[in-house]
Amino acid sequence: MEKVILIRFGEIFLKGKNRGFFEKVLVENIKEKLKEFDAEVVKIPGRYIVQKYRESDEIDILETLEKIPGIFSFSKSAKIVTDLNKIEELSVELMKDKKGTFKVETNRADKTLELNSMQISAKIGGKILAVNKNLKVDVKKPETTLFIDIREDKTTFIYENVIFGVGGMPVGTSGSGLILLSGGIDSPVAGYMMAKRGVKVAAVHFHSYPYTSNFAREKVEELAKIISAYTGKMTIFMVSMTELQEQINAKCDSSYMITLLRRGMFTIAERLAKKYKKKMIITGESLGQVASQTIESMTVVSEVVKDTPIIRPLVAFDKCETIDIAKKIGTFETSIKPFEDCCTVFLPESPIVRPNLYLTKKEQEKIDFDEIINRAFESIEVVEIG
Amino acid sequence: MEKFSYLDNAATTKVFDDVFDFMKQKNEELFFNPSSSYMPSINVKKQLNLARENITQKLGGKNGRLTFTSSATESNNMVFNGFNLRPGQVVLISKGEHPSVFYAAHALEQKGVIVKEVNLDKNGKVDFEHFKTLIDDNVVLISVIHVSNETGAINDIKCLCEYAKKINPNVIFHSDGVQAFGKIQFSVRDLGVDLYTISSHKLYAPRGIAGIWIKNSIKIHPYLLGGGQEDGIRSSTENVLGALAFSYVLDKVFVNINENYNRVIDYKNCFIKKLMASNISQFLKINSSEDASPYILSLTFDKIKGEVLENMLDRYNIYISTGSACSSKKAGNRTLEAMGKGESDVIGSVRVSFSPYLDYDFDYIVSKFEECVLRLENNVKR
Numbered sequence: 001m002e003k004v005i006l007i008r009f010g011e012i013f014l015k016g017k018n019r020g021f022f023e024k025v026l027v028e029n030i031k032e033k034l035k036e037f038d039a040e041v042v043k044i045p046g047r048y049i050v051q052k053y054r055e056s057d058e059i060d061i062l063e064t065l066e067k068i069p070g071i072f073s074f075s076k077s078a079k080i081v082t083d084l085n086k087i088e089e090l091s092v093e094l095m096k097d098k099k100g101t102f103k104v105e106t107n108r109a110d111k112t113l114e115l116n117s118m119q120i121s122a123k124i125g126g127k128i129l130a131v132n133k134n135l136k137v138d139v140k141k142p143e144t145t146l147f148i149d150i151r152e153d154k155t156t157f158i159y160e161n162v163i164f165g166v167g168g169m170p171v172g173t174s175g176s177g178l179i180l181l182s183g184g185i186d187s188p189v190a191g192y193m194m195a196k197r198g199v200k201v202a203a204v205h206f207h208s209y210p211y212t213s214n215f216a217r218e219k220v221e222e223l224a225k226i227i228s229a230y231t232g233k234m235t236i237f238m239v240s241m242t243e244l245q246e247q248i249n250a251k252c253d254s255s256y257m258i259t260l261l262r263r264g265m266f267t268i269a270e271r272l273a274k275k276y277k278k279k280m281i282i283t284g285e286s287l288g289q290v291a292s293q294t295i296e297s298m299t300v301v302s303e304v305v306k307d308t309p310i311i312r313p314l315v316a317f318d319k320c321e322t323i324d325i326a327k328k329i330g331t332f333e334t335s336i337k338p339f340e341d342c343c344t345v346f347l348p349e350s351p352i353v354r355p356n357l358y359l360t361k362k363e364q365e366k367i368d369f370d371e372i373i374n375r376a377f378e379s380i381e382v383v384e385i386g
Numbered sequence: 387m388e389k390f391s392y393l394d395n396a397a398t399t400k401v402f403d404d405v406f407d408f409m410k411q412k413n414e415e416l417f418f419n420p421s422s423s424y425m426p427s428i429n430v431k432k433q434l435n436l437a438r439e440n441i442t443q444k445l446g447g448k449n450g451r452l453t454f455t456s457s458a459t460e461s462n463n464m465v466f467n468g469f470n471l472r473p474g475q476v477v478l479i480s481k482g483e484h485p486s487v488f489y490a491a492h493a494l495e496q497k498g499v500i501v502k503e504v505n506l507d508k509n510g511k512v513d514f515e516h517f518k519t520l521i522d523d524n525v526v527l528i529s530v531i532h533v534s535n536e537t538g539a540i541n542d543i544k545c546l547c548e549y550a551k552k553i554n555p556n557v558i559f560h561s562d563g564v565q566a567f568g569k570i571q572f573s574v575r576d577l578g579v580d581l582y583t584i585s586s587h588k589l590y591a592p593r594g595i596a597g598i599w600i601k602n603s604i605k606i607h608p609y610l611l612g613g614g615q616e617d618g619i620r621s622s623t624e625n626v627l628g629a630l631a632f633s634y635v636l637d638k639v640f641v642n643i644n645e646n647y648n649r650v651i652d653y654k655n656c657f658i659k660k661l662m663a664s665n666i667s668q669f670l671k672i673n674s675s676e677d678a679s680p681y682i683l684s685l686t687f688d689k690i691k692g693e694v695l696e697n698m699l700d701r702y703n704i705y706i707s708t709g710s711a712c713s714s715k716k717a718g719n720r721t722l723e724a725m726g727k728g729e730s731d732v733i734g735s736v737r738v739s740f741s742p743y744l745d746y747d748f749d750y751i752v753s754k755f756e757e758c759v760l761r762l763e764n765n766v767k768r
Binding site for chain 1: 764
């Protein structure tokens with residue numbers, strides 16, 4: 001018997017002729033993520049298995065698999081050569097210390113066996129009962145289910161628990177996108193959600209150093225590091241908005257600070273998207289959450305983006321729903337660290353809630369917007385995470 | 387001239403270059419565990435005790451013993467956890483303590499110990515009149531910082547200690563001397579304290595070694611239990627090379643303690659003079675009093691944020707701090723608030739701390755202060 005981890009993929013099955021492509025991307029992603037462990041990832045029909053790993057790495061490997069989009073579920077499993085006597089022997093051994101109710105569930109892909117799956121379950125269940133008097137059969141709601149998965153290639157997997165992964169699609173199968181990563185609660189969640197839909201995510205972070213601190217920048221890197229467990233390696237483009245903010249502060253109506261600043265951010269985001277061939281801009285905006293996220297603000301701000309789709313996966317989320325996900329993926333504690341991101345510096349006393357495009361453009365004309373954006377774009381720093 | 391202007395020596399200092407050679411050489415003969423019984427170990431123990439005696443002598447503390455610890459934070463925590471305080475007993479600290487005293491003291495409240503805080507006066511020193519009103523028989527432990535890590539204010543520990551012991555002879559008096567030792571002259575015996583905290587890395591020696599001086603009559607309960615090192619007061623395999631390096635560096639520092647002091651006074655005066663003559667003098671407020679330790683200078687520039695100024699100067703390789711590095715991640719500044727400074731003065735405050743072993747080009751530094759402060763005053767103020 002060999003201890004392995006059996007991996008099942010979910011939606012990939014639906015992809016028909018593309019299935020080969022999806023499977024290939026997923027196995028590459030798994031290999032990349034497990035690179036730090038001395039483990040072998042192999043493909044068998046309809047499954048992947050991780051094998052030949054050090055037992056002491058098992059928990060870390062399971063935790064890593066839990067975060068790889070495209071994996072539906074996985075199980076710690078025993079792998080043996082298909083032989084009914086051996087399957088029986090091992091099943092009895094695995095169940096010998098159990099108590100309460102149980103059932104055996106067999107999946108038989110190997111049609112050369114004489115017994116069908118029901119018959120195999122019944123036969124093995126009987127043997128287990130004969131040896132362990134503390135067990136009773138309950139096929140409806142058993143406390144323990146012993147799964148016997150007999151594959152076409154004369155191997156059989158026997159396991160108890162099924163651990164669910166994040167599901168979704170393998171990162172890289174839905175193109176690539178650029179997330180506006182602020183350091184708050186929402187944007188890391190948005191990034192995670194798009195990674196779960198197969199998008200290879202890069203990030204752009206806008207700061208106002210020296211008005212924002214180095215700690216704020218570290219915080220963003222920390223957040224990117226956390227979500228890179230799901231997204232894989234991530235590039236962050238660090239962009240300074242200091243000059244734009246100073247100019248708006250000096251020359252424009254202060255209530256337009258955030259509107260104009262965000263127009264600057266989206267202009268730069270689209271330029272970056274084009275330069276680095278990202279097919280979408282992703283934001284953590286949620287409708288009506290703050291002044292800059294009313295539909296009027298979104299409209300006036302997105303006007304600067306010419307032909308790149310803006311995806312807002314959280315647009316209809318309540319804050320508490322976003323927080324639940326942030327806690328689940330482990331970004332919440334970092335997000336609430338109290339370092340200012342660039343939106344809170346120069347914060348106007350009353351930001352405009354429903355800006356209109358005409359007046360916004362009038363305000364924008366008071367500064368040399370394009371030149372400032374050019375300079376910001378030229379001084380972008382690139383940081384690689386993960 | 388240095389390639390940078392390091393004005394954050396109250397946070398930590400650069401270790402003297404020759405210390406590493408010294409440690410490397412000592413490592414050859416003294417790497418043994420001083421608790422073992424073979425001859426080389428006995429020698430290690432001897433050397434460790436020589437370092438202990440040397441440092442104790444520099445503290446002027448023949449009536450006590452120095453216990454080596456890993457940090458001043460540990461020393462301060464030892465004090466508050468070393469006397470099995472009971473519910474209803476009173477611990478008195480000042481409002482200008484380092485976080486390692488402030489939080490260690492307040493943690494005792496969970497056990498029912500009452501923690502009282504004595505006010506500071508406008509110069510940042512303990513308000514003696516208020517102090518007097520708080521001393522009674524219920525006070526078992528007092529902790530007052532010797533030199534403020536925020537403003538450099540020097541507390542008259544001798545006077546406070548004398549008064550407290552006159553009213554309550556059983557009271558235990560501790561002082562955190564991290565910013566005082568090796569910088570201003572005093573002796574712990576003369577101060578009259580029972581416990582005194584010192585640290586190595588503020589004095590050009592490595593991190594990871596510090597101490598707590600304990601008067602002979604004081605019985606402190608161990609905080610770390612184990613092999614019984616340091617007379618059972620602080621178990622842990624001794625950091626022999628650290629202790630030796632600390633002692634080695636102190637020899638050099640103490641030879642020049644007056645010269646260093648005068649040099650730093652010159653630095654402070656020169657810096658202030660040039661700031662006063664600059665275009666930002668009208669925004670400048672000096673939070674440190676004139677009789678404070680010259681090693682630490684707290685300033686406020688009107689209506690700007692200290693943190694932003696710190697970030698801006700960083701670009702010119704000028705490194706200052708917004709308050710003590712250990713507390714600067716949290717908003718506010720307990721010491722300045724206790725001195726009665728308003729919110730904007732606290733937010734706008736920065737701490738500049740000098741080293742006599744570094745050279746400073748104050749023309750350059752002040753010109754960059756001027757540039758940054760003017761930019762901020764123009765931009766932020768509306």
